[in-house]
Amino acid sequence: MRAWGPLVAAVGENPSALRARGPAAAEIAALWWLMLGLAAAVYAVTIVLLAVASRRAGRYTLRPGHGFVVVCGVAVPAVILVVLMVLTIRTGVATLATDDEPALTVQVEGRQFWWDVRYDDGAVVTANELHLPVGEQVEVELTSDDVVHSFWVPQLHGKLDMIPGRVNRLLLQADEPGVYRGICGEFCGIQHARMHFVVVAEPREQFDAWLEGQRAEAAEPAGDLAAEGREVFLGTSCVACHAIRGETGPNAIGPDLTHLASRRTIAAGMLANNRGNLAGWILDPQSQKQGARMPPTNLEGPQLQALLAYLESLE
């Protein structure tokens, strides 16, 4: 058994669509409760009628005919459906953009099986973790580089598909600081189940500080071990897929690692970001996430220790 505590803390507790933490999800949750009430009433009435009808005959003088069918099957549903239609349109419109410009635009690209996240038109590149300033509308531009994925943060909004060759736009707003779980909503291949991400909603100052930190190039390794780890990174297969700004050229085959140590999880929300998990993941990702695109890495013990020291220094 894996220890769950750190991971749950890192990714958020319960991604229920009904524990809304943003205006869109709150509108939808309100719509749900209304529809549930209506449906429960309709179901209760229908079942009572069915139960009455199923009792042995002879007890009732009432003999329902065409009028009963028209009232119960057409008239009453028509009224309820018109109400539902109005509610649907109202809720739908409420989730659309207000006239203001969004506070910020983030580009998220779905990949088998992780998320490439870019701020400032690509000046900041990170992965599997989205930071938002609380109380502000953020526009998320969604697309995919391979197959269809779907971007879903149940506590903030419904899902929107990421379709190759298209860009979809979702307005995301969190009203409370917190950590929310994001989930891939469209089956995208062998590890669809392990394609989660983290949304961190924080006050504006903290968000700005985070973005500023992410904008910087990777720090120079402090100490010999970390410096040695950098050489391991640059000298082995890591660099074929991963970029570290300041050390390598751009490379988007795998997640950008410039500020890896600042992230809460690795492997798209699957593992808490700590030394043990990182070591296991680097050496043998396939035993934990069969079919992930990352191959195993063959490293000697000292090399691995150096690499871990380097990666952990990438705050």
Add this chain to the structure above:
Amino acid sequence: MTTVTGDRLDDVWATRPGLVGWLGAVNHKQVGQRFIATAFVFFLVGGVQSLFMRYQLGSPESTFLDPETYNQLFTMHGTTMMFLFAVPIGEAFGIYFVPLMLGARDMPFPRLNAFGYWAYLFGGIFLYSSFLAGSVPDSGWYAYPPLSGPEYSPRSNLDFWLLGVTFVEVSGVIAAFEIVVLILRFRAPGMAISRMPLFVWSLLVTATMILVAFPPLIMGTVLLELDRKVGTGFYDPAVGGDPMLWQHIFWWFGHPEVYIILLPAIGIVSAILPVFTRTRIVGYTFIAAATVAIGILSFGVWVHHMFTTGINLLGLTFFTAGSLLITIPGGVQIFAFIATLWRGRPVFKPPLLHVIGFLVVFVFGGLSGVMVASVPFDWQAHDTYFVVAHFHYVLIGGVLFPVLAGLTYWLPKMTGRMLDDRLGTVAFWLLFAGFNLTFLPQHVVGLLGMPRRVYTYPSGIGWDVYNLLSTVGAFVVAAGMAVFVADVVRSRWRGAPAGDDPWGGNTLEWATTSPPEPFNFRVIPIATTRDPLWDERPLDLAGGPAWRRELAHPVVSRREMVSTSVLDAAPHEVLTLPIHSLWPLGLAAALGVFLIGVMVDRTSIGLVGLAGLAVCVIGWLWSRQDEP
């Protein structure tokens, strides 16, 4: 009705002896029986797959199944249930019972009918041979590109899926074509279109829908196979194609499909309810009109499977309206059924129990369907376990319970043996309880954020207990099915003799023997009301025009059937039918060889298949095979 051995009618309708006779049989009851049995076997196979999946999901982070196997299982489960069970079982009931209900002797094109069965069987085997090849389809039953395209599914798994499904779809179209012709032109004299049993109405609408919905899917799968094999780019955005094209084509088929599955089940309920409540159905015209309305409206709802694809809100809302609208004819049918139950004296034997189960479960599924028709709510619910729960309520409630009702109702007609009421009741309650235990919690876990099609899920975020309940429920359902199957098997040897009409039925199939004579009716019945057996018992089986006596005591050894006019069912002419043919089997086999050739990229095998196709078509058309 007495049978004289050596009688010409008996002789000409008898199946030829031996294996060749069996393979060449074209009578609708043989074909229908094979269809029903095969569909049921596929249903059991799909059900076992779901048990593996439920066992895997019973606990978080289970390693019982690896992800690849899980993805194959859910793909094959969906594909099997939709393409190999739900559609064929509706058509199968139609092929077996519509001719009997119409007083006809066979389908209008018996050889085509047989070909439809072989195409279905071979298509199913083709799909399942992917297990032998170790390359099982794993992109879901809806196979969205690019995941199903050449780049992301480079192995042959999706070729098995595309070719196998196309094979089965061809069978579906052929059966639909026949059912339409049968219903419009081969009703008992006097059975005007306004007197047809409601089961027949539902099959007429279903078959017409298949003719509109399936060809586009066949087209779509051919395009995807071309992308995969020839390198075209219909669905590839890199060369100007668009993956959304597939989604539109697939759901243009895929949503009518739901009603294609549902309507025959509604028809079964309409057939059983009057008999088990001892009263005429309330609102015959309403139910028939609602059936037609559903058939039409079902083509205006497909985008509700695509609410999360980024289509603008105004466009989506149109499809909310369409989806909400369709609940009105659905509601008309449900309340007509409740009114019928109310006016009658219900007899709670297993067929009626399953009908009640249908009403209780299906209405629930209909209400959750109204919820997911609402665009904003669907943004949350789409592709979560809420939707899984919703459509299992609709499909198990709306199809499985009626199909089991139909089997318990009609199996005595097919085999001449009754099922056991106690076993049937036990099976029903196990199924009903297990079903709700399985799928009720899935609504909740879906709202809690659990997506569909995941082989595992993390612990500690609130999903565990609901999944455990679901898993327990699935095994209760399996126990219920086991009892049902045991009941069916038991009836073969121990079942009480059924007699011609064990239930006091109202429609013509109960006027013949159980099992029916190969020719169904020695004397062609004449129907003058909607419930001929209730209004004209005993049925007038003598007298009438000269052709009637000639058909009962034929002067030539031919299989003869009378055709009638479309609306009033006035007798039109006497037609002769093929008796026995191996060409349908040959044609289906040749088509299979051709598809195998495409599958393995061997032109030579493909050409052999094409040559076989040509030979079989020529042979088929050359010989009428009406003479013994």
